[in-house]
Structures are given as C-alpha cells and as structure tokens.
Amino acid sequence: MIFKQFRYEPVNQASYLIGCARAKECFIVDPIDDLGVDFYIMEAADLNQTIVGVLETHLHADYVSCARELAEANDCPHYVYKSAPAKYEFTPLEDGQVLQVGEVKVKAIHTPGHTPEHTCYLVIDGARTDEPWAVLTGDSLFVGDVGRPDLLVGDQALDVMGEEERAQTQYRSIKEKLFTLPDHVEVFPNHYGGSACGGVNMSGKASSTIYFEKKFNLALAQPDAEAFGKFVKETAKPLPDNYGRIKSYNLGLIEKEEIAEAGV
Amino acid sequence: MTPEEVLKAQQEGAAVLDLRTPKRFATEHLEGAINLQFNRADLVDRAEMVLPEDLKLVVHGEPEAIGKMAAKLLEEGGFTVLGHLEGGLKGWKEAGYNTVTLPTVDVDTLHESLGEWAVVDARDRFEFRYGRVPGSTILSWTEAWEGASDFQDPGKPVAVICGDEVRSSLVASILARLGHKPSLVMGGMVDWIDRDYEQEKG
DSSP states (O other): OEEEEEEEGGGTEEEEEEEETTTTEEEEESOBTTTOHHHHHHHHHHTTOEEEEEEOSSOOSSSOBOHHHHHHHTTOOEEEETTOOOSSOOEEEOTTOEEEETTEEEEEEEOOSSSTTOEEEEEEETTTOSSOOEEEEETSBOSSSBOOSOOOOSOTTTOOSOHHHHHHHHHHHIIIIITTSOTTOEEEESBOTTOTTSBTTOOSOSOEEHHHHHHHOTGGGSSSHHHHHHHHHHTBOOOOTTHHHHHHHHHTSSOGGGTTSSOO | OOHHHHHHHHHTTOEEEEOSOHHHHHHOBOTTOEEOOOOTTTHHHHHHHHSOTTOOEEEEOSSHHHHHHHHHHHHHTTOOEEEEOTTHHHHHHHTTOOOBOOOEEEHHHHHHTGGGOEEEEOSOHHHHHHOBOTTOEEOOGGGHHHHHHTOOOOSSOEEEEOSSSHHHHHHHHHHHHTTOOOEEEESHHHHHHHTTOOOBOO
C-alpha cells in the first residue's frame, strides 16, 4: 500500500493519497484547491500512481474543494455519499460500499453529524491482512476533538438537521461506528491544530489511533449526547471565514469567482 | 501542439515520448511513440540514459499537466522539446488519426508456453545476472537505443520483461519503432518470482 498525507498548513487541512504499489492505481481523498489539481497529479505521478477515483468525506465549508476538477482531469469518478445535496453530478456511495485498487480496499462508513452526508473511509491493505489499518475520519473524529456541528448555510432544504440534532448525531456516529473499530486502527482526520472546523482541544498532531481517542478525547468523554452537544458548543472556535460562500461553491450553488464576493 | 502538428513533426523525424503508465500505453498509443513513464524526480536522468541528445521530442502526458511539466523539465535538461500533444489521445483520435497497441502477455501464459517465446530482459545487467527467466537474453534499457538497431529477429514472438513493466515497455516501444512486434510481459519478474517459477542465474 502507498499512503500519503498532504498537509496544507495555512488552514491545517489534510488530504490523502491511498494506492496500491502493485496495481499503481490510487484514490485521492479531500483534495484542496489551494494546493490545486496539478499538485495532486504530480504527487501521484511521482509515486508511479494513476488517479482512478477522487473521494470526499463531505462537502466542505471551510476550504474550496478541487475534487470536481481533479476527477475531470483524470477522467475518473468523483465519489461522495449518496445523500450529499450537491447541484452537480457525482458518483454516489452507499454505506458499507467498498472501493478497491489492487489489494487495497477503501470502505465507506456513513457518519452523519458534521454534515448529513459525512462519510469516513476505512482503509484495508489486503496485502498484509483483511483487518482495517486506518480510517480517514474527515470532520467527524479529530485528534483530541470533534468536527463542529454548526456550519449551516441557512437553507432549510440543505440544512436538513439543526445544530442540536447534528451534535447528537455526531456523538452517536463516532461512538457507534468509529469507536467500535479495532483499537489498533489509525485515525487520519481532515483537519488538525488551529483549524476552525473543530474546537479548542484539537491537537496539532495530524494522526492518532482509535484506542488513544477512546481514552483521551475530551468531547467523547462526555456522559451522553446532550452533554457532548453542550461541551462542543462551549469549546468551539470562532466560525471559519466566509464559510457560507465556500460551502455554496462546494455544493455547486455558485461559481468559483463568486466565492470571494460580497458577504465575506 | 495540435494532432496535425504532432504528425508533421513525427514525419520530420521527431519522436513522441509517451509519459503515461505502461498499462495505458499498451492499450493504445501513437504509432512510433516511446514509452517513458513520467515522474519529476528522475524523468530527465532516465531520458539522458536512453535517448540520443539530438532527438527532437514531442511529449504526450495525460492529464496534460504532466506533458507540460515534462516538457519544461526535459528542456531544462538540454533536450529539444517541440511541444506537447494537446487534447491527448482523445483529441488525436477525434482528428481522425490511428492508434496502435502493444500486445501483452501475463507471466502464467508466458510460463506455460515459454518455448514459443524469445524473452528479452530489459533490466539492468546486475539484475539479469541475479535471476532471470530461463533462456532469456538481455537488452538492458540503458543500452536499448543502440542495441535495438542490432536486434536480430529471433524467428519467434518476442516478449519483453523487466521488474514490473516500466523498463520493459520502454524497450518494447523502441523495438516496435524499428518494426519489430514485441509483446509486453505484465507483472514482470515480481510476478514471476511470486509464482515461484524457475530462474536461471549467473
């Protein structure tokens, strides 16, 4: 297996390349426009990999995605969970669906909370074992913290859950779907450190394990979903800049040129 | 460069350098193209080891960003790059031009019918000495440009092998340019050794 984390420090964002060394094919997960389409193409080529799929854990609100362009440039599918309210065509994923490159499997785990369509990706290197090795947790489970549930765009049709409901759903998703994974599974989040997508307890370390987070994550140490929701609200950071318009672009509601316009 | 300009450059002696993976090259490519898989780290070093410096090049990378990057790197490395193929293979075919394939053979088929093949090993000489397909001969990738012109038709189908497919596809593409009809062994020595097939050493 080839596994590479790309960190974009200005917004503490992490994207990923997951590929099979033998098959020489890979997926890119959560590509960021600030690094850009060509960055991912070159990184993949340098590892002798061909990009055969672009995956997103969710439609982001704090950074501009380049998943659509990257998929188009490589003439490959752009995968998002089926319920994503995007206004463009994508390849819908089901809960539990497995994508494969060579001996490497990526399994979609629907984990609503941060957004309704949020999905984690469990990584299995079949060349070693069928046991999962790592999980890309997007904006659900962070290292030391969790993804905030309050980045709503103010559109009832898109914001199908309120803030409270999202917080409680986030709690259940993590407890029931991530904390039930084997302890050894490594955790790779979409954000770390100072990112505005999580709270004040988020670690600057961009990876962890299920065991470590079960033991030491303060948000998940809360006794129930309600206390969790309260804790997340109290420990939240200021909202990310311009998140409404960034999210609108990632949903396909506005053009790229419109992101920086009035409303910032 | 437009497909028409690329064709004209080819007719005037330029070579198309196909930067895609051997798998995609084997499926379909421009006739006469040389397959040198792209990466930024050592593309120029490998090009210098294989290609004559006075050979004019047109690069074909997909996505096109790879073609542009390769053109820049090769020019910085002293090669003459006339341009990159705009629109890729899709544009080439839309312009009405033909493509060709490089036939492939997997190691199991090769093993079963070994006597029917002339196996050519494209790896470095030390690897060849360490362990090879029985009866194979060497045409190491670094010597392939000159070596290919002396290559005698062995009177049976030629199968080119390396560790995986990168160097074998390069050598096969050079042989094909000179009118030979080689096949590419998919999976290479890695698969051969994986299957525990016999090897010749020394």
